[in-house]
Amino acid sequence: MGAISGPRPSDPGAVAKADQAAAKITPTEQRIKKANANPALWDSKHNDHEAARKELREAVAANATPEERAAMADAPLEEHRSAFGLGDPDEVVLPKAWLAEYNESYSGWERDFLEEARVHGLDSATVRDLRGAGIRLAIEADGRRVSDAAMDAFAEKFKGRLKPSQMAAIKAWWRGSVEGGDAS
Numbered sequence: 106m107g108a109i110s111g112p113r114p115s116d117p118g119a120v121a122k123a124d125q126a127a128a129k130i131t132p133t134e135q136r137i138k139k140a141n142a143n144p145a146l147w148d149s150k151h152n153d154h155e156a157a158r159k160e161l162r163e164a165v166a167a168n169a170t171p172e173e174r175a176a177m178a179d180a181p182l183e184e185h186r187s188a189f190g191l192g193d194p195d196e197v198v199l200p201k202a203w204l205a206e207y208n209e210s211y212s213g214w215e216r217d218f219l220e221e222a223r224v225h226g227l228d229s230a231t232v233r234d235l236r237g238a239g240i241r242l243a244i245e246a247d248g249r250r251v252s253d254a255a256m257d258a259f260a261e262k263f264k265g266r267l268k269p270s271q272m273a274a275i276k277a278w279w280r281g282s283v284e285g286g287d288a289s
Contacts, residue, residue: 124139136164159228167227177223182212186221189229191236196235211243214283221278231266235275238262243283250284 130138137269140161145153186192193199199207215236216252222232242251242259251259256279260272267275 107264117158117282131168133164133168137161137168159226161230162226162228164226166224169224174224177220180220182216182219185216185223188223189219189232191219191229191233194237194240198240218278221274225271227267227271231263235263239279251279 126139140157143153143157143160146157146161147155151157193204194207206271218236218239222235227235238259242255245251246254256276260276263272
């Protein structure tokens with residue numbers, strides 16, 4: 106017969122140690138553990154697979170140490186792009202003739218956006234699509250305030266992919282930083 110692993114109920118010392126170890130788990134670590142235990146995470150054909158993957162990404166991002174957050178805040182644009190498998194915006198998003206000006210004058214906003222996307226554990230496809238839609242929205246606005254109708258249409262494209270609170274944060278950031286601030 107094989108050995109029994111784990112503490113035996115008749116061993117109070119072992120049970121107490123197991124209880125102490127469980128008590129040291131932070132709420133975010135518990136969230137990660139729960140997300141990893143979700144069967145939908147491990148079954149790509151499960152209806153809730155993408156939601157389970159999203160929850161795990163968000164839980165891992167929430168568990169970042171202060172040092173990891175500081176390093177992320179200090180990371181250059183290229184590192185943030187690399188985290189999502191991105192490079193320069195392609196010609197479908199940004200005309201090639203405008204790329205140098207974009208990288209020189211506006212990429213600061215992209216860096217800020219990508220940092221927040223990493224902090225919140227967004228997936229690469231959503232980040233790629235948000236970046237592209239944001240660049241196109243800025244081109245269409247051509248230095249003017251984006252209308253509420255255009256902003257609502259932008260939000261509608263991402264309904265179901267972002268939480269309402271995440272889209273509200275993006276809108277607030279856009280209004281305050283892009284329309285009201287500079288990209289440096």
